[in-house]
Amino acid sequence: MHIDAKPIDLKLTVPFRISRxxxxxxxxAIVQINYEEFTGLGExxxxxxxxxSLETMLACVSxxxxxxxxxxxxxxDILNRLDEIIGLNPxxxxxxxxxxxDIVGKMLNVPLYKLLGLNAxxxxxxxxxxxxxxxxxxxxxxxxAHDYPILKVKVGTKHDLDNLKxxxxxxxxxxxxxxxxAWTPKEAIKMINALAPYNIEFVExxxxxxxxxxxxxxxxxxxxxxxxxxxxxxxxxxPRVAGCVDGINIKLMKCGGVRHALKMIHTARAHNLQVMxxxxxxxxxxxxxxxxxxPLVDYADxxxxxxxxxxxxxxxxxxxxxxxxxxxxxLGVKPR
Numbered sequence: 245m246h247i248d249a250k251p252i253d254l255k256l257t258v259p260f261r262i263s264r265x266x267x268x269x270x271x272x273a274i275v276q277i278n279y280e281e282f283t284g285l286g287e288x289x290x291x292x293x294x295x296x297s298l299e300t301m302l303a304c305v306s307x308x309x310x311x312x313x314x315x316x317x318x319x320x321d322i323l324n325r326l327d328e329i330i331g332l333n334p335x336x337x338x339x340x341x342x343x344x345x346d347i348v349g350k351m352l353n354v355p356l357y358k359l360l361g362l363n364a365x366x367x368x369x370x371x372x373x374x375x376x377x378x379x380x381x382x383x384x385x386x387x388x389a390h391d392y393p394i395l396k397v398k399v400g401t402k403h404d405l406d407n408l409k410x411x412x413x414x415x416x417x418x419x420x421x422x423x424x425x426a427w428t429p430k431e432a433i434k435m436i437n438a439l440a441p442y443n444i445e446f447v448e449x450x451x452x453x454x455x456x457x458x459x460x461x462x463x464x465x466x467x468x469x470x471x472x473x474x475x476x477x478x479x480x481x482x483p484r485v486a487g488c489v490d491g492i493n494i495k496l497m498k499c500g501g502v503r504h505a506l507k508m509i510h511t512a513r514a515h516n517l518q519v520m521x522x523x524x525x526x527x528x529x530x531x532x533x534x535x536x537x538x539p540l541v542d543y544a545d546x547x548x549x550x551x552x553x554x555x556x557x558x559x560x561x562x563x564x565x566x567x568x569x570x571x572x573x574x575l576g577v578k579p580r
Contacts, residue, residue, distance in 0.1 A: 245312040246278045247340070249288075249305040251298060254525055254552045258385075261376040263400025263426035264293075270525035270552070271298045275305060275339035279316050282350050285577060286342030287530035288335040289497045289523075289548075294477065296333055304336035312340075316347040319503055334477075334500040335524075341501025342533045342575065349574030356502075356536040356576070357569055367535065368521075368544035369565035371396040371420055373551065379403060379410035386415040393565045394418045394445075396545055400426025404435060408442045420545075422448040425474055429458035436466040448493060449473040459488040471520060479507045482515055491518030491542070496534050497526070509540050523548040529577050532559030535567045536575070556580055 254270040261267075275286040290296035308326055316322075322344065326337055349356050357364050372392035374385045376399070386395060395417045397408065411419065421444050427435060432450035439447075446469040451458040453474035463470045469490035476485050476492040478499050485492065494508045505521065512519050520543035521534050528549045538544045544567060549555050559577040561568045570576030 245314060245316060247275065247305060247309050247312060247343075249273045249275045249302050249339070251302070252527070252556065254527060255554050256525065256551055257553045259375070260373075260525065260551060262398045262422075263376070263424045267525065272526065273298060273301055273305075273339065274529065274556075275343050277312065277316070277340070277343040277347060279347050282316075282347045284316070284343035284345070284347035284350070284574065285529055286339035286346065286533070287527060288339040289526045289530060290333075290335045291497065291524055293474070294332075294334065294498060296335055300333055301336040301339075304330055304333045305339075308336070308340060316344050316351070319344050319348070323500070323503055335497040338496045338499075338501035338530075341503055342496070342530065345502050345533070346574035346577075353573045355569065355571055355573060356533070357539065360506075360536065362536070362539040364539070364569045366539035367567040367569060368538040368541055369394055370544040370546045370562060370567055372547050372565075373545070374398065374411070376401055376407075379406045382407050383410040383414045386411045386417070389417075390415070391564060392417065392562075394420065396420045396422055396547075399423050399435070399439075405438055408439055412442045418445050419443065420445050420448065420543075422473070423450045425449055425452050427451055429455065429461050432458070432462045433465045436462065436468060440467050444468050446471050446490070449475065456484060456488045459485070463489060469518070471518070473522065479504065479511050482508065482511045482517070486515035486517060489517070491520060493520045493522045493545070494541075495522045495524065496530060497524050502533060502537065505534070505537055506540075509537070518542045520545060522546070525551060527552070527555050528557040528559040529575070532557075532570065532575050532577050535560040535569060538567055
């Protein structure tokens with residue numbers, strides 16, 4: 245098998261602000277693996293928060309070349325070998341993982357969801373994310389997102405209450421709140437209890453990633469579920485967070501791809517946790533790969549492709565929030 249990677253700069257339609265930064269573009273990369281007459285595609289969205297950059301991701305792909313072997317069906321062996329070659333860099337491994345599943349699906353002429361034994365009719369509804377802005381602008385964004393019955397609202401400012409009030413005044417959508425580690429435990433308890441009357445479905449990652457005691461304290465003192473994102477990166481984190489939160493947010497770019505995500509889903513279920521599958525800023529390529537797993541989860545936050553204006557691919561579509569999987573073989577993604 246031969247592997248190549250090509251950088252791609254995804255441009256956000258509007259600046260995307262969360263509690264710790266603002267993003268205007270996403271420097272991603274498209275990975276292509278060739279095997280006989282088949283081509284598999286994958287995407288990496290490296291995130292500095294998890295110790296990755298575009299440069300390290302591309303360097304990993306160069307290191308992976310020559311270590312893929314000659315059997316794309318041996319996904320477990322291949323990815324274990326890549327873990328031995330280099331630690332971390334999960335988005336680089338996720339891109340390889342996606343490309344391998346894409347090749348296998350194409351060789352068998354079945355879409356990924358069928359390869360995994362899943363029912364495409366059971367996909368989740370995705371949320372649509374509203375980044376931090378003024379109350380007026382966030383309300384305007386909520387109005388523009390009227391086709392999406394679930395909104396994910398970023399919080400972590402002094403104006404969170406005003407922002408939620410402004411959105412609720414113009415929208416009856418289900419609202420999920422994501423603090424991206426912005427609060428202390430005491431701040432989180434106070435803010436979540438203040439936000440709860442606005443009919444919040446759950447709160448994602450209220451405190452610093454390693455503050456598991458804080459997560460537990462918050463969960464015991466608020467009336468809405470708590471979902472771990474930054475606190476739950478790989479399958480090894482699940483036993484540690486299980487007693488502290490109600491659910492976890494799995495991202496292919498955090499855990500290393502479809503194979504690892506499947507392990508996380510089943511491990512989370514064994515710990516009686518709810519499961520959400522989320523994303524970074526990604527094109528339809530990576531979003532579609534994740535969407536194939538949504539028949540297995542409770543919640544989806546797969547809107548990265550909806551936030552950019554230069555998506556190079558077509559794949560999963562969204563109808564009133566419902567994720568509609570493509571029927572093409574493999575990931576079912578095509579160049580736009």
